[in-house]
Structures are given as structure tokens and as C-alpha cells.
Amino acid sequence: MKVLVAVKRVIDYNVKIRVNSEGSAVETNNVKMSMNPFDEIAVEEAVRLKEAGLVEEIIIVSIGNKGVQETIRTAFAMGGDRGIHIINEDVTEPLVVAKLLKDIAIKEKTNLVILGKQAIDDDCNQTGQMLAAILDWPQATFASKIELNNNKLKVVREIDGGLETLDINLPCVVTTDLRLNEPRYASLPNIMKAKKKEIIEIPIADTGIDFKSRLEVIKVQEPPMRSGGRIVADVDELINVLKNEVGVI
Amino acid sequence: MSVLVIAESNGKTVDRGTLSAITAATQINEDISLLVLDDSEEVLKNCQKIKGVKRVISSKGDLEGCLAENIASIIIEAAKDATHILSSAGTFGKNIMPRVSALKDSQQISDISEIIDPHTFVRPIYAGNALATVKSSDKVKFITVRATAFQAAETEGGSANIVDGPIAKTNGSSSFVTRDLSVSDRPELTAAKIVVSGGRGIGSAENFSILDPIADKLGAAVGARRAAVDAGYVPNDYQVGQTGKVVAPELYIAVGISGAIQHLAGMKDSKVIVAINKDEEAPIFQIADFGLVGDLFQIIPELSDKL
Numbered sequence: 001m002k003v004l005v006a007v008k009r010v011i012d013y014n015v016k017i018r019v020n021s022e023g024s025a026v027e028t029n030n031v032k033m034s035m036n037p038f039d040e041i042a043v044e045e046a047v048r049l050k051e052a053g054l055v056e057e058i059i060i061v062s063i064g065n066k067g068v069q070e071t072i073r074t075a076f077a078m079g080g081d082r083g084i085h086i087i088n089e090d091v092t093e094p095l096v097v098a099k100l101l102k103d104i105a106i107k108e109k110t111n112l113v114i115l116g117k118q119a120i121d122d123d124c125n126q127t128g129q130m131l132a133a134i135l136d137w138p139q140a141t142f143a144s145k146i147e148l149n150n151n152k153l154k155v156v157r158e159i160d161g162g163l164e165t166l167d168i169n170l171p172c173v174v175t176t177d178l179r180l181n182e183p184r185y186a187s188l189p190n191i192m193k194a195k196k197k198e199i200i201e202i203p204i205a206d207t208g209i210d211f212k213s214r215l216e217v218i219k220v221q222e223p224p225m226r227s228g229g230r231i232v233a234d235v236d237e238l239i240n241v242l243k244n245e246v247g248v249i
Numbered sequence: 250m251s252v253l254v255i256a257e258s259n260g261k262t263v264d265r266g267t268l269s270a271i272t273a274a275t276q277i278n279e280d281i282s283l284l285v286l287d288d289s290e291e292v293l294k295n296c297q298k299i300k301g302v303k304r305v306i307s308s309k310g311d312l313e314g315c316l317a318e319n320i321a322s323i324i325i326e327a328a329k330d331a332t333h334i335l336s337s338a339g340t341f342g343k344n345i346m347p348r349v350s351a352l353k354d355s356q357q358i359s360d361i362s363e364i365i366d367p368h369t370f371v372r373p374i375y376a377g378n379a380l381a382t383v384k385s386s387d388k389v390k391f392i393t394v395r396a397t398a399f400q401a402a403e404t405e406g407g408s409a410n411i412v413d414g415p416i417a418k419t420n421g422s423s424s425f426v427t428r429d430l431s432v433s434d435r436p437e438l439t440a441a442k443i444v445v446s447g448g449r450g451i452g453s454a455e456n457f458s459i460l461d462p463i464a465d466k467l468g469a470a471v472g473a474r475r476a477a478v479d480a481g482y483v484p485n486d487y488q489v490g491q492t493g494k495v496v497a498p499e500l501y502i503a504v505g506i507s508g509a510i511q512h513l514a515g516m517k518d519s520k521v522i523v524a525i526n527k528d529e530e531a532p533i534f535q536i537a538d539f540g541l542v543g544d545l546f547q548i549i550p551e552l553s554d555k556l
Binding site for chain 2: 013093095098131133140161228235241
């Protein structure tokens with residue numbers, strides 16, 4: 001079985017972002033970029049399935065400018081086998097990503113697609129569900145545990161009230177939550193090997209998919225700042241201010 | 250224009266986030282339908298009384314677990330006259346809405362915090378560290394709503410009529426096995442007026458119970474920073490932050506939480522924030538209204554004695 005994993009290159013989660021001077025986007029020039037953390041979890045899960053002998057090949061897809069090839073190589077160093085880079089210099093919206101992945105999933109005859117549940121830049125949380133919809137496959141979102149058995153997947157999902165378990169048939173789409181696994185650090189030999197693995201480049205205009213954005217970004221702003229208050233001396237003062245100054249208890 | 254809101258319910262009550270989505274709907278158009286995916290007569294009666302709802306569409310059938318594969322088609326059918334389809338941005342809405350949106354070839358707008366006009370919305374990006382104003386060109390818009398950004402609709406005073414909706418049928422590709430919900434006498438995290446939240450500084454699952462007496466005395470919900478959930482101190486449904494729950498209570502007490510941006514994303518709209526931390530350099534103090542520097546294992550018992 002082949003598994004498809006898509007990885008997004010985003011501003012590293014430790015970087016404090018800032019809005020550009022035009023107020024049109026978040027500044028990405030000269031900022032440290034990394035693989036979206038949820039996608040790392042997706043790659044790790046695919047590698048574990050391969051190590052368990054349940055998967056033969058892991059295909060890594062990324063969409064974006066030249067820089068995303070570095071992210072694909074990071075996924076190779078973790079255990080991905082080959083890569084597809086869809087070249088788009090502009091933002092690719094989740095619905096377009098889902099359509100691109102659909103075509104790849106069909107062409108590559110993959111039975112399982114594992115994606116991060118959301119990207120930490122746009123925080124959309126859409127692509128996996130959209131892909132499952134247009135493939136007419138079942139979905140298991142926000143997975144914290146998966147077990148693959150005879151073309152069926154048992155998935156434990158994180159939901160607002162606690163946990164939920166589903167059985168879903170393959171082919172299917174899984175999106176990862178934080179506690180599915182802890183991604184590995186790539187070893188040096190694997191980083192070296194990753195340099196030799198193949199990446200196919202496809203310009204987005206050659207895919208036949210309408211990639212025009214449906215959402216026009218009017219502006220991007222910093223949120224209203226919350227200013228720090230003051231340090232209180234002790235528990236008595238804290239109780240006093242909460243009771244008498246702000247009246248919240 | 251007309252709006253369809255997808256209700257999230259549990260056989261007894263309607264979720265707080267649904268009430269916020271209804272308030273958001275009133276800012277788009279007053280022709281509001283509420284799709285209820287629940288067999289409970291009690292839920293239907295409660296939905297009729299929600300202010301602002303014009304009609305309640307009652308769908309029955311194979312609703313166990315509200316599986317996305319089974320309910321996507323009935324949402325599409327119920328929404329056939331709607332220009333805007335809304336749900337709360339909890340895990341229920343996040344799971345189902347993009348599936349429906351893609352089937353209608355529409356680019357969903359996630360987690361909106363403000364409505365500028367029926368086509369233009371504000372939504373937080375980068376864990377709330379930036380706000381994007383976006384204008385949708387799709388004819389039919391699928392939207393999830395950040396519950397803390399809109400007041401809950403009033404649960405009395407409405408008089409909607411009930412109409413029968415499409416019947417849910419199992420699609421056969423997925424099945425519901427079990428749901429393991431945390432049981433607590435405390436208020437639900439996203440609906441609580443006061444939240445007491447712990448971080449990794451608390452040190453262990455056993456130590457986490459140090460927060461219980463304060464939570465009980467204040468009638469507060471207990472939350473946690475991701476690190477405390479990852480470390481297994483508390484279950485996943487306690488998590489407040491960019492990828493967990495977003496809360497905005499009257500009072501948020503952060504105990505042993507340093508204040509990583511991903512956590513701040515989930516609580517910085519709280520009215521009053523109190524931080525208790527031994528590290529006076531912790532970033533949480535930069536946004537807290539009141540800070541108390543010291544050892545939480547001394548401060549917390551003292552605080553609960555004196556409350």
C-alpha cells in the first residue's frame with residue numbers, strides 16, 4: 001500500500017510573527033521556516049506504518065515556491081520515499097490543495113492519505129475533510145491513535161468532550177492531532193540519503209485545476225495589544241483586587 | 250439571503266457555541282433556520298425558543314456519532330436555499346463543515362471573529378497573532394464561528410416552527426464505536442465564567458488536583474496548557490490554546506503557565522487574567538492583569554483557604 005502525506009512549509013512555531021508594513025500579509029522574508037508541526041506528526045505516522053510492514057511507499061507532496069523542497073527533504077530524512085512539488089508562488093487555498101491532492105491520490109492509487117489537522121499559519125483546519133469529501137472517502141479527523149487492520153482503520157479522535165473511536169474503511173483520509181505520536185529527529189545518514197531521493201516538479205498551471213483564490217485578503221492587522229497589569233504582593237492583595245477592584249469573584 | 254445554522258446538541262441541550270453562531274447569523278440576515286441533528290424532543294423544544302431562529306429543521310435517522318459521511322448530504326439538502334451556512338468552530342463544526350463546503354465547491358471561511366458585511370469577515374490567523382479581513386467570492390458561504398467572539402443568543406423568547414428535514418442514512422464507509430467523554434460536575438470549559446488553568450509547572454497528574462479546591466470554591470472549570478496534556482497530567486479536553494479550546498471567561502487564573510504564544514491564543518480574550526508563576530520573567534506576566542510571583546505549591550493552598 002502507498003501512503004500520501006502532504007507537508008506545508010510555514011513560519012517556525014517559535015518565531016514571533018509580524019505583519020508587513022503594507023498591512024497585507026504576515027512577513028515571511030528572512031524568517032525561519034519549518035515543516036508545519038502537525039505535518040511532521042503525519043510523516044512520522046506514515047513512517048511507523050512502513051516500519052510495521054503495513055505500507056510499502058510514502059509519497060510526500062508539498063505546494064509552494066522553491067523553498068518547499070527543503071521541507072520535502074526534511075520529510076525524506078524522516079523516512080519519506082519520493083516527492084512531488086507543485087510549484088505555486090502564491091497562496092494556495094485549502095480547497096485547491098484538496099483538488100490537487102485528489103488527482104495525485106487517484107493517479108498514484110494511494111489507499112491512505114495522512115495530513116496534519118491544521119497549518120499553524122492560516123489555522124484553517126479544512127484540507128483533510130475537503131479531500132475526503134471530493135474523493136468520496138471516509139475521514140477520521142484529529143486522530144490521537146490509529147490501528148490498521150485488514151483494510152480497516154480504528155481511529156481514536158480528540159473531540160471537545162473527550163475521545164471518540166471510529167472504524168473506517170480504506171481508502172480514507174486521516175488528519176493528525178498532537179498526541180498521535182512524537183516525531184523523530186532525522187539521523188545524519190538519513191539526512192544524507194534524503195538528498196538523493198527524487199522530487200518531481202509540476203507547475204500548478206499544468207495541473208488543469210483552477211487555482212484562483214476565492215478569498216480576497218483585504219488587510220492583515222496586529223490584534224489589539226493587551227497591556228500587562230501589575231504584580232500583587234501576596235494572596236490577600238490578590239483576593240482583594242479580584243473582589244473589590246474588578247469584582248469578578 | 251438566508252442563513253442555515255447547524256446545531257450541535259447532546260440529546261439534552263444545545264451547545265453554547267451554536268448559540269454564538271446564531272448571534273453571528275443575525276448579523277447576516279434575519280431569515281435564520283436551525284438544523285437539528287438530534288432525536289430528542291427536548292432539544293427540539295429548546296431550539297424553538299432560541300431568539301432569532303425562524304424555523305427549526307428537524308433531521309432524524311442514522312445520527313449516531315453524527316458521522317461526517319452520513320450527515321454531509323443532509324446538510325446540503327437542508328441548505329439548498331441558504332446563502333450562508335454556519336456552525337460553531339468546535340470539533341463538531343471543524344469536522345463536518347469543510348466536507349460540506351468542498352462538496353459545494355466553496356472555500357470555507359474558518360473561525361470568524363467578526364462580520365463586516367455578508368461577504369467580508371475577520372478571522373484570527375497565526376494563533377491569533379494577526380487578524381485577516383477576507384472577502385469571499387463564493388455564492389454560497391460555509392463559515393465556522395469563534396464562539397467567544399459572539400454573545401450567546403437568548404434561549405427564551407423565540408417561537409420558531411418545526412419542519413421535517415432530510416433523513417440521515419448510513420453511508421457504510423465508517424461506523425461509530427464509542428465515545429469516552431470526561432465526566433465532571435464542573436462547568437464546561439468554553440462556557441465557564443471562571444477558568445483555573447495549569448501548566449507543566451504543576452509537575453504531575455497527582456499534583457494537578459491542587460487546583461480542585463479553588464475550582465470548586467469559585468465554580469470554575471479546569472483547563473490546561475498543552476504541555477500538561479502531553480505529559481499526561483490531564484485529558485485532551487482540558488487543552489486551551491491554538492489547537493485546543495478557545496476560552497474567554499470573566500476570570501482566567503493561569504497557574505504555573507509560562508505563556509507560550511500557542512497558549513495565549515486560547516485565552517487572551519479573557520476579561521481578567523491572573524498569573525501565578527515562580528518565574529517573574531515569564532511572558533504570561535506581560536499580558537496578565539494581576540501577577541503573583543511565587544511557589545504555586547504555597548500560593549494555591551493559601552488562596553483556596555482564604556477564598
